[in-house]
Amino acid sequence: MRRRPEISSEKPSAASQEPSSESEIDQKDAGAKVRVNSPRRSPFVFLTLFALTVYSSWSVYQHQFQSLPAPITAEQAGKRGFSEIEALKHVQALTDLGPHSVGSDALDLALEYVLEAAKNIKEKAHWEVDVDVEAFHVRSGANQMAGGLFMGKTLLYSDLNHVVLRILPKFESEAAQNAILVSSHIDTVFSTGGAGDCSSCIAVMLELARGISQWAGFKHAVIFLFNTGEEEGLNGAHSFVTQHPWNETVRMAIDLEAMGIGGKSGIFQAGPHPWAIENFASVAKYPSGQIIAQDFFSSGAIKSATDFQIYKEVAGLSGLDFAYTDNSAVYHTKNDKLELLKPGSLQHLGENMLSFLIHSAASPHLPKGNAMEQEENKGQNAAIFFDILGTYMVVFRQNFANMLYNSVIIQSLLIWITSLLMGGYPAAVSLALSCLSIILMWILALGFSVLIAFILPLVSSSPVPYVANPWLVVGLFAAPALLGALTGQHLGYLFLQTYLSTVYSKRKLLSPAVQADLIKLESERWIYKAGSVQWLILLAMGNYYKIRSSYLALVWLVPPTFAYGLLEATLSPARLPKPLKLATLLMGLAVPILISAGIFIQLAGTVIGTMVRFDRNPGSTPEWLGNVIIAAFIAAVICLTLVYLLSYVHLSGAKRSIVLATCLLFGLSFTAVFLGIVPPFTEDTARAVNTNKTD
Template identity: 70%
Template sequence: MRQRPKGSSEKSNSSVSSSVEAINNGKETPLYDNTKNVVVVAKRSSYVILALFVLVIYGSWGVYHYQFESLPLPLTLEQVGKRGFSELEAMKHVEALTQLGPHPVGSVSLDRALQYVFEASESIKKTAHWEVDVEVDFFSAKSGANNLVGGLFNGKTLVYSDLNHIVLRILPKYASEAGENAILVSSHIDSVFAAEGAGDCSSCVAVMLELARGISQWAHGFKNAVIFLFNTGEEEGLNGAHSFITQHPWSDTIQMAIDLEAMGIGGKSSIFQAGPHPWAIENYALVAKYPTAQIIAEDIFSSGAIKSATDFQVYKEIAGLSGLDFAYMENTAVYHTKNDRLKLLKPGSLQHLGENMLAFLLHAAASSNLPKDKGESSQDKSIYFDILGTYLITFRQRVANMLYNSVILQSLLIWTTSLLMGGYTAAISLALSCLSVILMWICSIGFSIIAAFILPLVCSSPVPFVASPWLVVGLFGAPALLGAFIGHHMGYLILQSYLSCTFVGRKRNLPMIVKSDVAKLDAERWLYKTGLLQWLILLTVGNYYKIGSSYLALAWLISPAFAYGLLEATLSPARLPKPLKTLTLLIGLSIPFLLSSGMIIRLTGTVIGTAVRFERNPGSTPEWLGTVIIALFVAAIICFTMVYLMSYVHISDAKLPIIVGTCILFAISLGAAWMGVVPPFREDTARAVNVSNQRLLT
């Protein structure tokens, strides 16, 4: 800080001019306060911006690693005893089933898999607690017609015949009423024709068998039965679940359904559908040891963006049941391919799901207040998300409505007050700062889509990043960030030019050069506040349509707004703007990144993994479609999450390094894909194909 002593006007103006000149030569931002006769120097070098970017990247990766990749240690049977869950015991079942090779419906290998599960169930029956009844039923559905009204099979009638299932029911021997109220745990034995099905779904079948072994030692204290359904025909159109729920005599006793699935292989099994009644997810949150659940996955899945379906749809739609739907989502690229193999199943994956499920089943089976009303309305559904895979937060939709409406109304009140106090100048400034956000979106999407169209022209594969998902950072993240910054900076220059003109008339006692620099600071603050407005709009839309993942918009709005109000905000128009504090950014973004960065990385990996299936029907879709979808997804993430950080860059020395750095990163990534340094597919990540099996008539 430089302080100007009182004296002659000539000496004072000379002092201010020399100070400003020295400041500008040193790449610093001045602030002249007429009431205190001081010029305040605020430094923001390129090193600060670089440090912030590094913190965002490494912090996000750290959150992702802790939230999704930190798995529990596999336990042996000796460690857990008769009543616990042992991954090593479950792995024996996975090994036995995968050794049979692919076992689709109608194959001999599926018959062998059914026989294996039947024998394992009989073994559980023999070793069960003496006060527990274990019933094993080899159920055969002769024929049926499955007509679903939503999801992947909407409008289609699937006819099936000769489907065989293993049904295992566990209930207390001396509490006959428990048989009238049951909890269903379901998964499928069959695999697609090309895969041995280690992930989809031998891993889930193995978890169920080990759960049944443990449950059979606890069930003498249950108030509800537990039914384990090992069905076949899921890969043919959810026919196994349909045949059981419509034809088996035990289906009428089921009060809640839990489906175990895999959209990849291993990792943490996450809840991606819950409800419609909130009882299951709320009680799961109470007892789960390693809870992993994100309602944003449910929103995406329910929207139809992911062309897939699970047995949980049958249980909800046909039987009107509530419950939970779990899925493994690690390494999505191997889903339904020959690489769905045992060696890719990470140690700790089964232990994670097994311990969570065991705790929940023990709690639910002993409860006397299972939801009884089948088909209950989902108007008061539960909003849920986990924090670092350690805590699961749940709250009802009515609470969310009150919270969101309160925040929206208060935000609108603050914006209205601010605009009324600022008058015409504030309204124009807001419009121009909104223009900068619009330009940011246009340029970010434009640059990333251009990169998406370049890839098929220079690479042997339209999806050269499937085997190495990190390549997307350079191929799409770099151009998206470059475009976002260029668009944002264009809007900043327009806004700064306008504010400079307004300061000429309003602040007559300031030197001209100080007015220009003060306009830069005011433009910076307007851009930061417009980032808040962007998330406010998203929250309003999400609240209107009752989108469960709107809590993310709330976090990205409230936390930065709180930091700004705590450290920066003022309603006095007489005070000149100050440079935004780096502490404001750190406080404001810490909670949003903690809640969303790991999930964003996981979702990006899932989207990349599904891109491999765009090419299974050559000629059915354009080659560029998969890359364009990923490019749009990455650009949207950049624009939503980087809007606050970009407002800090415009008055720093980091503009040129950002432009050069993103260009170099894109060039290196494109060159690596073009020259084959990073192959599009590997031994463990292959292209998915469809094979049509036609019978020739002679």
């Protein structure tokens, strides 16, 4: 918005002639005196801000995703608690059998082990609880999926064996007709013992069943399904919901999965009905789950599927889908082994599930499964959820999100329209040029990082040389992306300065020196405000297409805009532009970093880990494609999250330091890859490749 310079004809008092802590420019024109804060900012200020942002983001990630509860023993847990130490005994026993894929003798031994463990739980159950254990055999079946990884395919299966354990109260006559299903799979792929996928889940279920069997006062039954055939195409879950006599009693399904080994097991799919996620959020001890993971998974970006798809599509059930995602590079490889399972991982999932199952089984209401398709089609009751630092979970429904997003969008548009009407043509052009800086930032950030993505396969022995050492992507892709983002935004800043110079040259009240400083200050403000335009567009698009993770756009739009309006407008009586306050940036970025920094880092780690399986059949896809995906993702995150911070660099001397630091970081990382100093794979991180067995 165009601002009229404030001119005072008053003579300076003695007090005003004393040296000021702020650098000021005094210019006398026709007896008038204009004071403008110096546009210079110390380079150390920006570098400190940048370091503080990086440190805060990493701290949020560590607390949100890497802080795990301490494992406890059976004595500490008691009869009704959950003990990771006891659960690990089951993981050890199953992984000692080696790979146990469908049709193998090892799988028969794994089934026998789980069956014996289930019978032991039955023998020691509380006297007010009935425990039913059975070995369920399926002769044959046909599984046809409507969507997802197996869309359009008909999967035939036969001779599958499962273990089913049901816990229900003796004195609740209706309990057997209303059950909560907890499910995971015993079978593994042919190359691994499956400590993570999914012996860890089976172990958690056995320990949960032991603990729940000691409780009384339930109103509903809890069914634990230890199925096989999941790795062949979700066949175990399909056979249960289509052929087992208890399938009609299930009202809600909980699936436990692993797309890595250990860490926090978070919810990455929930619904369609919000009952499960709302109740989980209210009782979980360490709530963990992100709706952005659900959007990411359902988009097909990750070529995978879980039993939850069967429960939702075939059985019409609602519920929750959990998964481990740490160290996802070992998924479906020989390195999915017990030694890499992080201590506290099973304790985290077990305590969350125990609290949720006890609460749900005692609840007087459970969602009715067959009505869930209507709820999903309406979409208004769909849940949006995310956790804050792994200690508190926020859940709200889509209809509330629509009202909130529409309100913010309308208010933002009204503010911008009012500003442009008051500022006139110069304000409209300034807005356009500041938005051009955003476009240039994206183009150059993507261009620099993607260029490196094409070069890497030419100089490295592996097309993905960073899988075993994910930190390499900071130098290989993040550094070029940051350099490109800074360059693009600075070009827009210079274009904006050129235009404002033309506007200010028509004003005769100020000298060229004062005008030059005012132009720099006003340009900085326009560049900062352009960041909010970027997030406003994303919020509007996300709201229109009902993308549930659009709350991230809201978080990155409202606090920085509010901080600017409060500190730079409401509490700043001066009419002339001033350098943006540091408090504006700190206040504006505190909430976005708290809510989203950990998510972006965790998601980046998951995407990097999946690249080891991106080209399962060497030669079937270009070697550069995986790198381009990683480079584009990292560049997008940098452009989205650093847009406000970079606006502070143009008035400081930190640009040269940033350019040198990013070039040095990239050079060191590239050299390490080129010379093979950092190996692309290690003993604990191997590439997953499909093979054809021949006789």
